[in-house]
Structures are given as structure tokens and as C-alpha cells.
Amino acid sequence: LPERKIRVMVAKVGLDGHDRGAKVVARALRDAGMEVIYTGLHQTAEEVVTAAIQEDVDVLGVSSLSGAHMTIFPKIFNKLREHGADDVLVVGGGIVPPDDREALRELGMAEFWGPGTHTGDIISFLQEAVE
Amino acid sequence: MSDLVARVRSGEIRAAGRLISLIDRGDPTAEIILPLIYPHTGQAFRMGITGPPGAGKSTLICALAREYLEVGRTVGIVAVDITSPFTGGALLGDRIRMQDLTRDDRVFIRSIGNKGRPGGLSRSVQDSMRVLEAMGKDVVIVETAGVGQTDVDVVDTVDVVVLVTVPEAGDEVQALKAGILEAADIIVLNKVDRPESDGLGSELQELVAGCTNEAGWEVPVIRTVAKTGKGVEELFNSLDAFENWLNEDDRLPARRKLQVEKELKKLVRQGMIDALDHTLAKTDVQDSANRVVAGEVDLYRAVNDLVKGLAVSRKGDATPLPL
Numbered sequence: 001l002p003e004r005k006i007r008v009m010v011a012k013v014g015l016d017g018h019d020r021g022a023k024v025v026a027r028a029l030r031d032a033g034m035e036v037i038y039t040g041l042h043q044t045a046e047e048v049v050t051a052a053i054q055e056d057v058d059v060l061g062v063s064s065l066s067g068a069h070m071t072i073f074p075k076i077f078n079k080l081r082e083h084g085a086d087d088v089l090v091v092g093g094g095i096v097p098p099d100d101r102e103a104l105r106e107l108g109m110a111e112f113w114g115p116g117t118h119t120g121d122i123i124s125f126l127q128e129a130v131e
Numbered sequence: 132m133s134d135l136v137a138r139v140r141s142g143e144i145r146a147a148g149r150l151i152s153l154i155d156r157g158d159p160t161a162e163i164i165l166p167l168i169y170p171h172t173g174q175a176f177r178m179g180i181t182g183p184p185g186a187g188k189s190t191l192i193c194a195l196a197r198e199y200l201e202v203g204r205t206v207g208i209v210a211v212d213i214t215s216p217f218t219g220g221a222l223l224g225d226r227i228r229m230q231d232l233t234r235d236d237r238v239f240i241r242s243i244g245n246k247g248r249p250g251g252l253s254r255s256v257q258d259s260m261r262v263l264e265a266m267g268k269d270v271v272i273v274e275t276a277g278v279g280q281t282d283v284d285v286v287d288t289v290d291v292v293v294l295v296t297v298p299e300a301g302d303e304v305q306a307l308k309a310g311i312l313e314a315a316d317i318i319v320l321n322k323v324d325r326p327e328s329d330g331l332g333s334e335l336q337e338l339v340a341g342c343t344n345e346a347g348w349e350v351p352v353i354r355t356v357a358k359t360g361k362g363v364e365e366l367f368n369s370l371d372a373f374e375n376w377l378n379e380d381d382r383l384p385a386r387r388k389l390q391v392e393k394e395l396k397k398l399v400r401q402g403m404i405d406a407l408d409h410t411l412a413k414t415d416v417q418d419s420a421n422r423v424v425a426g427e428v429d430l431y432r433a434v435n436d437l438v439k440g441l442a443v444s445r446k447g448d449a450t451p452l453p454l
Binding site for chain 1: 214222223226236240
């Protein structure tokens, strides 16, 4: 079989217009040979999950810099479960305080990266996790 | 396996998404499932939207899809974007222009990269479109990446080809003349709010004036501003007229038959080449090469001998290739 390409969706949810980080990560993942689908800004959790399922991605990466992460992520996990798609690896990036990270991890978030992260770390994590 | 087919048939997006992935990565399971999908296809209107990068294809598709939804027809979209030849990675961004459509469960959008499809892009796209048809989508649209031969291959498999171009693409129109322009059933000049548009508009009109496709359809040039929706209704009406025209006098089955014939020939040819490569023993070729280099026989004689040898090795059931 030919090499299987990792498919990743990079998404921004809600009233959060800061997408520089999401775009930097999207480009880094592309340059690592992955197929990256970027949804653009101002999506609802429902839209992001629908898109992720249509695109059948291995990884859903959500960037959150607005402080709404404790609303966004639980919604995403619920929607994924509704569609029987809870095998999609969900990761996050942006600003999330340590306590919240722990809570989200318990809900099923695989990993979270904050400012200053090396894109190489994200790439190797995803490559290993999707294997 | 047949479970996945039943789930696709019932419109489950999870199942359709999964099946397209199997097709896309050339998974052997796809070859088992596809024959079960085929009987449920053929009823959709298949549309190819092509044209240079940045012409506004995605935005136009989004606007068109809304028109189709308005008249009660569901829409499936396969959006092809560019894969990096260096890393094999891709940033598939067509969805960004179609954000509104994700909200509507009558629409299914799938993005794929234009390189690294094991069975070839054209095949991957066609089979993915079939999945969307089997899902019950009434109109299935493929957006090409806007580059290269694969675009021509892709538009060779649809019921209607829409070429989208822009005023600043003057030179590109020249380049398009010999290729995709000939395949277009409808031409769209998008972004006509730009000053240069008048010139190119008339140039295009001149180029296609009195141009008819092989079955006698006169190719219209439609001016749009996809972003504001200007001209979209006219394009929709033109597509509608084309669809009606196709449905008269058995034109649609005739067009599809021609396309399948072409595809069959292409695939058989490829199959023959593969089979030949397999049969042509390396040692025979090396022997012949040695004899040619040594001046014992000339190249053409050597070819003749090899071809005869191939025919014999197939127990005489094949006629030698004419030389």
C-alpha cells in the first residue's frame, strides 16, 4: 500500500479572529507532508464537526484564543460522539490555563499546545498518534 | 462492507466520508465496495468547474449551490486543490469560500489534493462523485485545481463543463484556447467589476462566437461577480437550459457513452502496457540491445523480432502488433 497521508482539519470556532497561529501550524503540517484542511474563521462547533466528518480527517485541531475553550471543546466532543466519530483525534492550541487543560484532557482532548511551541513537536506528536 | 454501502445510501455523512477516504488512498476495500455503489449512480447532474487559480471557482460554486438548494435540489461537491510536489503535503482551502454551505445538511463537501492518488486523480474524483450520487445528491460538482492536464482529464468525465476565468487572465485565455476552452459548455467571466473586464469579455465572446460543441450547443459567455452574486442567477439559468438540452434527444446518454468509451480505451491501453512490461523478459531486451550495439541487427529488425516473440509466447492467440 502507498504511504497513507495524515489528514488534519485546522479550525477556529466562535468569535475569535486570531488565526495567525492556526495558519502557521497549518503550513507547518502541510510542509510535513500532511493534507491540511483549513475551515476559516467564525465557525460553530457543529459546523467544524460536520466538516471534519465529511473530510474524514484523522486529526481535528482547534485553535482558541478567546477564552471560550470550556464551551467550545465540550460541544465538539459531544457532536463527535453524536456522529459516532469520537475516534477523531482532537488537539488544541492557543491560550488555555493548566486547570482547564486537565479538565479538557479528561473529556478526551489528546494534547494542547500554547504559545512558543515548536511546530516540530506538534508534527511528531501527530505522526506518532495517528500511526 | 455492504453495511457501509447501506449507510452511504441512507445519507450518513460519516459513512460517505469514510468511503471516499478508502477510494482516495487506493485501499483494496474500495474496489470491493465500488461495484455495490455503481448501481445507485447515474441520476445526478454532474458538473465540472474549471479555470485558473484565483478565478473565483469556490465562491461561484457556493453561490450556485445556494441556487440549487433554493429549487429543492441537494448538492455534493468535490473540491480539488494543489498538492505540493516537494513535500506531498497540501493546504486544502476551498472550503473557506464555502463556509455557509457546511451549515446545510443538504450539502456535502469533500476536499482532495491533486497529487498522490494511487489510481490517478481523475479516477479518484469520479469515484468520489459516485459516492455522493449514491448518497442521493442531485447535483454533484467537481472543482478542479486549475492546473495542468489532470484538469482536462477530470472535465472529460462530467455532464457539463463550466470554465471560469477573470479579466486579468488575458494571457491565460490564450493558453487555454487549445485545451480546456474547447471542452467548455459554458464560459464564465468572473470579477467583471474590474476595469479590464470589458476588453476580455469581448475577446472571449469573439473567441467562442458561433462556437458550438460537437452536439450543437452554442457556448455562452456569462459575466459574474461571484462575491456579490451578480450574474449568478443568469449562470444558473444557463446551466438549467443546458441540462434541459442534454435531456432532449438522448444527448446525455450519448455524451456519457462517448466519455466511457474514451476512458475504457485509455484504461485498456494502460493495462496492455502494464501487461507488456510484465511479459517482455528483461533478458530478451538485453540480448537484442547487445546485438544492436554489436551491429548484428538494426534497431527495427530487433523490435520486429521482440514483437514476434511476444505474440508467440502468448500461444498464438494474439495477432502480432502491426509495424
